[in-house]
Amino acid sequence: MSKHQKLNIGLFGFGVVGQGLYEVLSQSPALDKAISKICVKSKKNRSLPDKLFCYDADDILNDPKINTVVELINDSEEAYHIVKRAMQLGKNVVSANKKMLAENLTEMVQLQKEHKVSLLYEASACGSIPVIRNLEEYYDNDLLLSVTGILNGSSNYILSQVFDKNQAYGEALKEAQDKGFAETDPTFDVEGYDSLFKLIILTMHSFGIAVDPKEVLTYGISNISDFDINYAREKGFKIKLVGQVERLRENRISLFVLPRFVGKDKYIYSVEEEFNGVVIKGLAYDKQFMFGKGAGGHPTGSAVLSDITALMHNYRYEYKKANYFSGFQYSKDHAIEIYLRYSDADILRHFDFQSVSEEYKGPVFAYKIGFIQLSRLIEILPVVKRHNIFLAATGKSLNY
Ligand SMILES: NC(=O)c1ccc[n+]([C@@H]2O[C@H](COP(=O)([O-])OP(=O)(O)OC[C@H]3O[C@@H](n4cnc5c(N)ncnc54)[C@H](OP(=O)(O)O)[C@@H]3O)[C@@H](O)[C@H]2O)c1
Incomplete structure (x- = not known):
């Protein structure tokens, strides 16, 4: 050449x-x-x-x-x-x-x-956002600890409209489609698959392994309700759809896509509309943030x-x-803390919470916040997805 x-x-x-x-x-x-x-x-x-x-x-x-x-x-x-x-x-x-x-x-x-x-x-x-080229060229050493981000412009646009502007979910989705942010099939965006596929690609350039997308916990925003939005607001959080790959002990890595409660102290709190934001965390430099238009x-x-x-x-x-670099292994054997909002208590038998830190039972909706093994969540997801529930990560995890 x-x-x-x-x-x-x-x-x-x-x-x-x-x-x-x-x-x-x-x-x-x-x-x-x-x-x-x-x-x-x-x-x-x-x-x-x-x-x-x-x-x-x-x-x-x-x-x-x-x-x-x-x-x-x-x-x-x-x-x-x-x-x-x-x-x-x-x-x-x-x-x-x-x-x-x-x-x-x-x-x-x-x-x-x-x-x-x-x-x-x-x-x-x-x-x-030139995230792949940077992971490949600048972050080309083994200091990298995690890559966390808002990877899907369309669902972020919808969450911005729903969360900040009180727009109805369907209306916000249509607007995202009209503006060319949404994929041809919107479930791809709102159920988290678009974020998942991006996360798989980022994982290859962060930790060098090709994880099978079918093996990864992926849950989107289509079931979000006013109850969940109000809960988040009361606590001073926003809800964002977040993909994360993180290095654990003994060369293991964990990855998943989940809605997440995000506080004001996080870089991605202020990522709105169709924008994307990626936080790269490393051993010596702590956190760095890349921000820009993720679609269009x-x-x-x-x-x-x-x-x-x-x-x-x-x-x-x-x-x-x-x-x-030495081979990383994909691991599902640690616990993450989730918020589960439900209406029918029968759903709880699927969830083996290791511990519960907060719970509430109201006339229509109830919620539980607690730690659950990632592998368990992956196992029950196809069943629990058929019910009227909403899941979100709090950002905490155990058993590193
Ligand atoms: N939209 C975004 O913001 C965005 C952002 C990042 C990545 N992407 C990715 O970029 C790609 C394109 O997305 P898009 O939004 O541009 O899609 P789009 O607007 O729906 O356009 C798709 C194009 O592909 C053509 N096409 C479909 N099947 C074909 C085939 N078998 N052979 C030749 N042409 C074919 C269509 O032809 P006709 O014109 O004849 O229908 C159309 O021109 C997708 O992989 C998407 O995931 C999109």
């Missing part, structure tokens, strides 16, 4: 992020003409000439002049095949598809090695642009934590 590689880009997807990228690119004169073809799903009126568009992935993949594929589609199965084939054909790839990446991380790392290509995906986690066409397009320019300089992730 030459020192500054000339890129000839085949773009997949011309939706929120694809168009955002195109607009951001057109403000970057050096790269203005780099996109030679755009593959989309269906014929419709577009803001660009018809001759730029194609509808068959092979038109890009089999074009030997195209050396770079930028994958920005909303179908993770199809994205998997496109990204895999592009790498097998020796093309470098930029992707924003967190679901596809998180579900196939080990294979994606292997494909890069095998075919000596680079796959970059900064836009897949926290939109415009232009912010996400900027992260994609940054990956594209990084490819011009032949950049690739070295997966330093996986390659140079």
